[in-house]
Amino acid sequence: MSEPRRSIATVCLSGTLEDKLAAAAAAGFDGVEIFENDLIASAASPAEIGVRCRDLGLSVDLYQPFRDFEAVPPARLRDNLRRAERKFDVMEQLGADLVLVCSTVSPDAVDDDELAAEQLRTLAQRAEARGMRVAYEALAWGRFVNTYEHSWRIVRRADHPALGLCLDTFHVLSRDGDPALIRTIPGEKLFFLQLADAPQLDMDVLQWSRHHRLFPGQGSFDLATFAGNVLEAGYTGPLSLEVFNDVFRQADPKPAAVDAMRSLRMLEEQLGIPVAEPAPDLDGYAFTELVADPATATRLAEGLAALGFTETGEHRSKPVRRWEQGGARVLINTTASTSDTAEIGALAVESSDPLRSARRAEAMSSPILPRERGPQEAGLSSVAAPDGTGVFFCDTAAPDGWLSDFRDTATPGRGLGVTGIDHVSLTQPFDHFDEAALFCRSVLGLEPEEITEYAAPFGMVRNRGMVDATCSVRIALNGTLVRRGEWAPAVRDPQHIAFTCTGVIAAAEHLRASGAPVLSIPDNYYDDLDARFGLRPELLETLRRCSVLYDRDAGGEFLHLFTELFGSRVFLELVQRVDDYAGYGVANAPVRMAAHRRQRMTASGR
Amino acid sequence: MSEPRRSIATVCLSGTLEDKLAAAAAAGFDGVEIFENDLIASAASPAEIGVRCRDLGLSVDLYQPFRDFEAVPPARLRDNLRRAERKFDVMEQLGADLVLVCSTVSPDAVDDDELAAEQLRTLAQRAEARGMRVAYEALAWGRFVNTYEHSWRIVRRADHPALGLCLDTFHVLSRDGDPALIRTIPGEKLFFLQLADAPQLDMDVLQWSRHHRLFPGQGSFDLATFAGNVLEAGYTGPLSLEVFNDVFRQADPKPAAVDAMRSLRMLEEQLGIPVAEPAPDLDGYAFTELVADPATATRLAEGLAALGFTETGEHRSKPVRRWEQGGARVLINTTASTSDTAEIGALAVESSDPLRSARRAEAMSSPILPRERGPQEAGLSSVAAPDGTGVFFCDTAAPDGWLSDFRDTATPGRGLGVTGIDHVSLTQPFDHFDEAALFCRSVLGLEPEEITEYAAPFGMVRNRGMVDATCSVRIALNGTLVRRGEWAPAVRDPQHIAFTCTGVIAAAEHLRASGAPVLSIPDNYYDDLDARFGLRPELLETLRRCSVLYDRDAGGEFLHLFTELFGSRVFLELVQRVDDYAGYGVANAPVRMAAHRRQRMTASGR
Structure with a gap:
């Protein structure tokens, strides 16, 4: 297996968006997920950030997150589609063609897979019209959709080429989800893989996710098995880190990005990718x-x-x-x-x-x-x-x-x-x-x-x-x-x-x-x-x-x-x-x- | 109602035992609970610490904690009684006459209230012989005994004048316990009251207790109702703070002790004790x-x-x-x-x-x-x-x-x-x-x-x-x-x-x-x-x-x-x-x- 492309979400690192991009590039990453709030606080336009990324040798692999889209009443759907078009504008300038849509936590939404699939298909049509794609992700605390199996049922039902899945190891493993079924999902429907480790904590899963995630190999999740299943299913996208951690969020981003890269290389080694000679005795x-x-x-x-x-x-x-x-x-x-x-x-x-x-x-x-x-x-x-x-x-x-x-x-x-x-x-x-x-x-x-x-x-x-x-x-x-x-x-x-x-x-x-x-x-x-x-x-x-x-x-x-x-x-x-x-x-x-x-x-x- | 005696557990504050005692005295506390590990790390003998406390105007209201005593096989009981006698030696030198016994978490223990009561009665007899008393406390994560109602059933069954209850607000309120029944416990069986507030967190109760307790008024527990019930039942001991908090544990103990004292005064005001004139509009x-x-x-x-x-x-x-x-x-x-x-x-x-x-x-x-x-x-x-x-x-x-x-x-x-x-x-x-x-x-x-x-x-x-x-x-x-x-x-x-x-x-x-x-x-x-x-x-x-x-x-x-x-x-x-x-x-x-x-x-x- 050859070395995969390696990405990191800007939310993993501290500083302004410019600080984060510089640190990711210096550590050798190939791409980034751009976290929306990082962009919003930047004085550089999306087009300028896009140029900056290309100058640094970074692709913009994902724009995230887009929240609370699906399974809503018609008036709300109109608002949400309008909101999505505005974000597609931003992505176009950035040079990003994939957006992350998280399963809804909105009180407006209803528990209706068919409606969710229909509305996501509409969103995918809009995206496709602009040369973009949508990766749907089940949050562990999603109101109705909180397992990847459920998100896959909806994506399959929507059946649109511009709609696929984003898998996040935290959201699955924090709920003791079984990653084995990932192998049954067609590789072309696996649009994105986000990797995060975590210590085993007995606490509210949202707080656990937002404060205590770790880079692979720093916690207790079996990421090798998870990522192995994803690769075996035919996933060809980047291995991307998405780690929310209170300490990393306020630490110097340059060594943190190096640490992140090291974690990814070690995971790749566990996956059988020849990134380094084995450690001598x-x-x-x-x-x-x-x-x-x-x-x-x-x-x-x-x-x-x-x-x-x-x-x-x-x-x-x-x-x-x-x-x-x-x-x-x-x-x-x-x-x-x-x-x-x-x-x-x-x-x-x-x-x-x-x-x-x-x-x-x-x-x-x-x-x-x-x-x-x-x-x-x-x-x-x-x-x-x-x-x-x-x-x-x-x-x-x-x-x-x-x-x-x-x-x-x-x-x-x-x-x-x-x-x-x-x-x-x-x-x-x-x-x-x-x-x-x-x-x-x-x-x-x-x-x-x-x-x-x-x-x-x-x-x-x-x-x-x-x-x-x-x-x-x-x-x-x-x-x-x-x-x-x-x-x-x-x-x-x-x-x-x-x-x-x-x-x-x-x-x-x-x-x-x-x-x-x-x-x-x-x-x-x-x-x-x-x-x-x-x-x-x-x-x-x-x-x-x-x-x-x-x-x-x-x-x-x-x-x-x-x-x-x-x-x-x-x-x-x-x-x-x-x-x-x-x-x-x-x-x-x-x-x-x-x-x-x-x-x-x-x-x-x- | 007159002002009660005010105590603080040394575990609330940072530093050596000597640092903690000085800070507690300077903030105006009347007494302390001495946390065993603080004493063990001190170069001063228990007798010297006892003198230090008296010189500072502090009584030693409680020695704590004594763990994993009750409901054990006979050989273990002998070990535990020997261990208790050694601690009574220490208390004697300190000038402390009350020891906190936490409900067991030991794998050696069995779920047998009668055995627990019998063994606690034996311990109380030993204590009484040395002029001491035992306060039994239900830990929220106690293996068999984890509610105050249960600890009270055991204390009542043991029926010994040197055995009573220690109530800790955290252990009750973290489990949504109902403090109303406290009023039914005879005041003379309420040996000690430990006060701690906490933010409402959805996490493992032991971790919550050990890292995130707060002083009264800083969290979301209704301590006034709890303490009011305890006083109404006829409790005459000190109001004592026992707060495990990662930040306070490493903060300058002098302002932390002042903060603690302020929290206690505000709680007293809520209890109708006239500690201060009301805040003007x-x-x-x-x-x-x-x-x-x-x-x-x-x-x-x-x-x-x-x-x-x-x-x-x-x-x-x-x-x-x-x-x-x-x-x-x-x-x-x-x-x-x-x-x-x-x-x-x-x-x-x-x-x-x-x-x-x-x-x-x-x-x-x-x-x-x-x-x-x-x-x-x-x-x-x-x-x-x-x-x-x-x-x-x-x-x-x-x-x-x-x-x-x-x-x-x-x-x-x-x-x-x-x-x-x-x-x-x-x-x-x-x-x-x-x-x-x-x-x-x-x-x-x-x-x-x-x-x-x-x-x-x-x-x-x-x-x-x-x-x-x-x-x-x-x-x-x-x-x-x-x-x-x-x-x-x-x-x-x-x-x-x-x-x-x-x-x-x-x-x-x-x-x-x-x-x-x-x-x-x-x-x-x-x-x-x-x-x-x-x-x-x-x-x-x-x-x-x-x-x-x-x-x-x-x-x-x-x-x-x-x-x-x-x-x-x-x-x-x-x-x-x-x-x-x-x-x-x-x-x-x-x-x-x-x-x-x-x-x-x-x-x-x-």
């Missing part, structure tokens, strides 16, 4: 790079040393030191210029084929970052995640791999039982939470876990793990449910690296003895742990003494401890998964957040 | 004050002159000029120091008793602002609305009224038909939208209209009119559904004054001829108007020529025009309500917003 983290100012870097180095890491190398040309322990590697880059700064600048994964990983990333709308490097240095490819973190694809064992950029200075010591990186936790910018998950999924081949929401001291937080098939790479995405305002914790957008440790309690005892900067956890937490889990008193006292936290799920137990913050947002964690514990200790996150705030408030003398 | 706007830098003030003055206003006076001691036209008065204050600045600094309403208005404002947690004034100046009282706008209470006709602070410099000219101020439109800070409505309601005696949501070019916006009984004072509150991020329109937080005009079209023709800074509305808007309304062609062309906008509702028609922006956020509007049009032309707001952005982008040369 991953095998854990190669390294994580922390970027800090020199003073904070010194504290980070002391912290890593306390956790049992050894400084094992220095970069041949950059102010970067390599720290290691049992397969966990951390780079400390001291190029940050603002004091009190540390952040995760990059993470690197072991890929079975780094070049293919890079090619896939480019095909998935994540271009390889330009990178300065010395003449002898390894050709590492990296892409930027939506939060700006660099993602490298590595083959550490290769002779000319990234390690050759470092001069070895020492061999790792015995350490404290750290064997690797369990996960990297990244707080995502508010506008990019769903995009981040899609990035991990499409570019890295990670699969999303369930979203967990919890009440933290400074607002609701959500957490979503992304994990590869062998659980060798986990990324924990975090974000707030409401964009942070002025009132906020001392710690904004925290990030951390969690190291796998064979014995967190033994490590914790050692850290306690050595005076390491372990985050102090309050007694109240342990009193509650006692109430909830009834742990053995000796274990409970050890946890309390060493500030080790505890969680349990159906698969097993979780022991973990946090360091204090280095700079304003970065900390480290040691974790131990006993048996098959699958989570991230999220239940303990509010306690950790309050403790980090105490650390910062104490440090700032407040 | 209002009779329109006395004036609106615009604060601008001198250059922007000059442009504003030119704009007002173009709209037919006359500069009629100057303040005796301050850089403030008075402009008038047919009962509409605008003050221009030139004390702003930042260029390109104009904002609505204050609005003033005519009160039938300004001193009583001020006393009511103070009783409703809105203290009178301190104010510098000269020895001869009128004693105007003003309070601050949640967005910082000053609100003055005036009696303009009084001999020593505010007009006496001005030296008259001219008498108003003929003007363009402006007769007064129709409404003032204020964009509210994201965290304070619901608070603003409650302020208008409780302090000014305005009633809320329906919230209208609409898609604007840069995100979803909501609009809520607040209006007095005679429609003499209207305030339009605006806000975004999602807090604005970096990507945003040129116009942030727009504000405007809408003047009533007897003939907007005639005024518009005049303005066009005079070259006034009227906001230019695009042709596309008029083409759509034509399609939608089929206006007479001459009318349509006049509207188009003069950039007059049009709307229609069940009551009548609306003609309005906007000026360009003065500074970065303020503009003016002329409005004409034909017959009984009740809205604010919100349907046209997106067109206006896009046009203002064009004005700003053009001005900045982008």
Whole structure:
């Protein structure tokens, strides 16, 4: 199957119509659906917008929406036909030949399929006379027509070549509709396909549709099966995104359009369209790079040393030191210029084929970052995640791999039982939470876990793990449910690296003895742990003494401890998964957040 | 009836437990419900928190929540009793003697009222032995017990003096429960009353409860009837707020606690408790004050002159000029120091008793602002609305009224038909939208209209009119559904004054001829108007020529025009309500917003 044409409804993106068209074109879309209100607010005439679209390489695939047309009394029909002719005027200027007519929600309408079909046929005749066509769509909340099967019965009854169906995945799947019957509809009657995903929510379907739609792959609908049926029926139009989402509506349209394009490419891949080479298998983290100012870097180095890491190398040309322990590697880059700064600048994964990983990333709308490097240095490819973190694809064992950029200075010591990186936790910018998950999924081949929401001291937080098939790479995405305002914790957008440790309690005892900067956890937490889990008193006292936290799920137990913050947002964690514990200790996150705030408030003398 | 004790659950407010207690005390609460997770994250021991509360004048009225206790197999009962004893330890230290037990949602539990009653009696015996009591609450989503009637049957069956009911308005009213039967419950069995309002939403009740509760008077529940029944039954405990709200959870707790207190006072007033003198009748706007830098003030003055206003006076001691036209008065204050600045600094309403208005404002947690004034100046009282706008209470006709602070410099000219101020439109800070409505309601005696949501070019916006009984004072509150991020329109937080005009079209023709800074509305808007309304062609062309906008509702028609922006956020509007049009032309707001952005982008040369 060849690549289909790709469209996006202007309503998916924020800004003026001009902003939206520019963003859609820049992201590589072939066409747009023009949402009427976007045009109405524009100072450019429809003809000028048409020219603009053609200049940008965009076709105008649909004009929408035309509401409340059919099954009305004669006087109202006359008004509606007049209204339609005015819109045909606009479409003519735009260079659009397809209009979307939504099933009526009007109190004027009657429940009469024959009347609806007759009036739609009249509309189709008018359209045909002007070289246009009408795509009739069943809204999930249509007054009488709210399933695609019903809209198809009416279109079939109207039997006019200029009248066909528009299928919108949301309207069908939100009502648990069965997309299998789509295959029975003749392809030439399928005029348009609108794609939208959504999280599974138990709420009024109109509100769900207007506020919470997502791009494909960001929600829980099976769009591949749906779109597969449509293509199998013989649909030849574009794959078009129509997503109403409160966050996207106010986010920068340029990255949002890229996100949209990525979602479409991933869907196409699921449909068997060869848009990208498959994601290579991953095998854990190669390294994580922390970027800090020199003073904070010194504290980070002391912290890593306390956790049992050894400084094992220095970069041949950059102010970067390599720290290691049992397969966990951390780079400390001291190029940050603002004091009190540390952040995760990059993470690197072991890929079975780094070049293919890079090619896939480019095909998935994540271009390889330009990178300065010395003449002898390894050709590492990296892409930027939506939060700006660099993602490298590595083959550490290769002779000319990234390690050759470092001069070895020492061999790792015995350490404290750290064997690797369990996960990297990244707080995502508010506008990019769903995009981040899609990035991990499409570019890295990670699969999303369930979203967990919890009440933290400074607002609701959500957490979503992304994990590869062998659980060798986990990324924990975090974000707030409401964009942070002025009132906020001392710690904004925290990030951390969690190291796998064979014995967190033994490590914790050692850290306690050595005076390491372990985050102090309050007694109240342990009193509650006692109430909830009834742990053995000796274990409970050890946890309390060493500030080790505890969680349990159906698969097993979780022991973990946090360091204090280095700079304003970065900390480290040691974790131990006993048996098959699958989570991230999220239940303990509010306690950790309050403790980090105490650390910062104490440090700032407040 | 005397003033009851007032409590607030710590979960209503953002921050650490210490932040929350401080905010609750500062707002005047008598007690708190301590939410367990707030305590667990605190480094202060329960005993220390108990001392802190007493030092702040707060009693600990409830410890909550204790979940999934009742109707379980014997082994689980032993665990649960052990867990309860640990929590009694905590309560003892806190100085709390009442624990909230929520009806079970556990898969371990069975549907057996007798077993539930027996086990709750056992728990009550344990509590009694420690001088404590248990308040049993039916969660709306309880597995077996989800109505207060059912929880009361179980409590009655358990028949223990240390076991009573906790009633939560949300859990009853979200399920359309009938609060009338509360009157049949003996007062001594009503241990606790939790108050929460909510907007009417059609969604999963647990999600509704956890994210969307509001303070009393901010939603659509009839809390007065509910609480009245509880008091009538003989309840003597505190009126306590328990509100889970995503926005309040991340907003500054100090104003949020004041908002909470105000909501409680208004509810008490509805219950017939004499907390404040009634709101005096209002009779329109006395004036609106615009604060601008001198250059922007000059442009504003030119704009007002173009709209037919006359500069009629100057303040005796301050850089403030008075402009008038047919009962509409605008003050221009030139004390702003930042260029390109104009904002609505204050609005003033005519009160039938300004001193009583001020006393009511103070009783409703809105203290009178301190104010510098000269020895001869009128004693105007003003309070601050949640967005910082000053609100003055005036009696303009009084001999020593505010007009006496001005030296008259001219008498108003003929003007363009402006007769007064129709409404003032204020964009509210994201965290304070619901608070603003409650302020208008409780302090000014305005009633809320329906919230209208609409898609604007840069995100979803909501609009809520607040209006007095005679429609003499209207305030339009605006806000975004999602807090604005970096990507945003040129116009942030727009504000405007809408003047009533007897003939907007005639005024518009005049303005066009005079070259006034009227906001230019695009042709596309008029083409759509034509399609939608089929206006007479001459009318349509006049509207188009003069950039007059049009709307229609069940009551009548609306003609309005906007000026360009003065500074970065303020503009003016002329409005004409034909017959009984009740809205604010919100349907046209997106067109206006896009046009203002064009004005700003053009001005900045982008």
